[in-house]
Amino acid sequence: MSTIEQSPPAPGGGTPPPAPGAAPARRRGGAAGDxxxxxxxxxxxxxxxxxxxxxxxxAMGYSATDALRAVLTSSFESRFGMVETLHKWVPIVLCAxxxxxxxxxxxxxxGAEGQLLLGATGGAAxxxxxxxxxxxxLLPATLVAGVLAGAxxxxxxxxxxxxxxxxxxxxxxxxxxxxxxxxDWVATKVWPDAGAGHPATTPVGEGARLPLIGEAPxxxxxxxxxxxxxxxxxxxxxxxxxxFEMRAxxxxxxxxxxxxxxxxxxxxxxxxxxxxxxxxxxxxxxxGLHGRMLEGMQSNFLILGIIVGxxxxxxxxxxxxxxxxxxxxxxxxxTMQLVAAVPVEMVLVIEALILLFLLLSDLARNRLRGAx
Numbered sequence: 001m002s003t004i005e006q007s008p009p010a011p012g013g014g015t016p017p018p019a020p021g022a023a024p025a026r027r028r029g030g031a032a033g034d035x036x037x038x039x040x041x042x043x044x045x046x047x048x049x050x051x052x053x054x055x056x057x058x059a060m061g062y063s064a065t066d067a068l069r070a071v072l073t074s075s076f077e078s079r080f081g082m083v084e085t086l087h088k089w090v091p092i093v094l095c096a097x098x099x100x101x102x103x104x105x106x107x108x109x110x111g112a113e114g115q116l117l118l119g120a121t122g123g124a125a126x127x128x129x130x131x132x133x134x135x136x137x138l139l140p141a142t143l144v145a146g147v148l149a150g151a152x153x154x155x156x157x158x159x160x161x162x163x164x165x166x167x168x169x170x171x172x173x174x175x176x177x178x179x180x181x182x183x184d185w186v187a188t189k190v191w192p193d194a195g196a197g198h199p200a201t202t203p204v205g206e207g208a209r210l211p212l213i214g215e216a217p218x219x220x221x222x223x224x225x226x227x228x229x230x231x232x233x234x235x236x237x238x239x240x241x242x243x244f245e246m247r248a249x250x251x252x253x254x255x256x257x258x259x260x261x262x263x264x265x266x267x268x269x270x271x272x273x274x275x276x277x278x279x280x281x282x283x284x285x286x287x288g289l290h291g292r293m294l295e296g297m298q299s300n301f302l303i304l305g306i307i308v309g310x311x312x313x314x315x316x317x318x319x320x321x322x323x324x325x326x327x328x329x330x331x332x333x334x335t336m337q338l339v340a341a342v343p344v345e346m347v348l349v350i351e352a353l354i355l356l357f358l359l360l361s362d363l364a365r366n367r368l369r370g371a372x
Contacts (some may be wrong), residue, residue, distance in 0.1 A: 150279015
């Protein structure tokens with residue numbers, strides 16, 4: 001790939017810096033102003049979302065104070081709450097990467113749900129078939145199988161995009177429905193567990209289980225793996241030529257093509273990388289939580305991953321922190337229902353409100369900067 005002569009887009013998906021030799025753009029407030037423009041919209045959006053959510057909860061006849069306190073504090077009140085929040089964080093952040101990595105090249109992966117399920121199926125297949133292998137061999141093989149299965153499933157959409165110009169939104173959505181049939185077949189025909197009471201495979205071997213950290217309830221070590229992966233992705237997207245080219249394609253595909261970047265192939269690669277991240281989420285859930293593949297394990301991670309990816313605004317550095325905030329809300333939803341009897345779906349409403357206010361803040365910021 002040839003070097004692109006245009007300036008790279010900003011890591012957070014904002015306006016790219018001026019080209020060498022160009023007059024520097026005039027900025028008000030310098031670095032401190034940039035921080036304010038970034039932090040204030042997030043803080044204001046979260047605050048407004050909870051205010052509106054509290055009003056809705058009160059209008060429904062529930063205690064808004066008890067409900068919002070439960071949502072915000074339950075993750076931090078006990079070791080169990082923090083462990084469960086981090087366990088939720090893992091698939092949320094990986095599904096967010098499944099959406100955000102293709103989005104960096106201007107493509108939309110709506111197939112993280114199916115890619116997670118295929119990753120879980122691939123991991124379970126290795127963990128069951130080779131259950132007698134020692135952990136030093138079986139655990140890495142289980143995780144790698146999940147990554148490859150997710151990448152392969154996304155690769156179908158990538159091939160359709162690169163070779164036949166099939167829209168990736170359509171192909172990834174339809175592949176989700178195919179994945180439901182695949183896991184149903186695996187859970188009921190290939191490795192069924194008749195005593196599970198729910199369509200599920202037989203358990204994987206003990207060597208395929210992730211080690212636990214600390215006393216009960218133990219934190220599975222997949223959390224540390226994902227932290228390392230988050231650092232790797234943030235550094236790779238910011239400082240490597242491939243990461244630069246992916247961001248450049250997303251910012252200006254026509255200019256990238258003129259400068260010799262194979263934009264379509266790079267977009268296909270973004271889909272495959274996103275599928276690999278979702279596949280890893282499935283394999284980690286098998287190896288760290290369930291010990292098997294079971295129907296319904298994808299939960300609502302697809303929509304949460306999309307919400308997080310959009311909230312992060314293209315910043316791979318911010319994405320894990322945004323995902324943790326959403327994981328706190330997701331764990332708090334169950335406590336909110338127990339404490340205040342508020343339906344758990346109210347948390348999804350609050351998450352949607354945060355995203356809506358963030359989008360409105362972008363509009364307001366652009367108008368303010370245009371008037372300045």
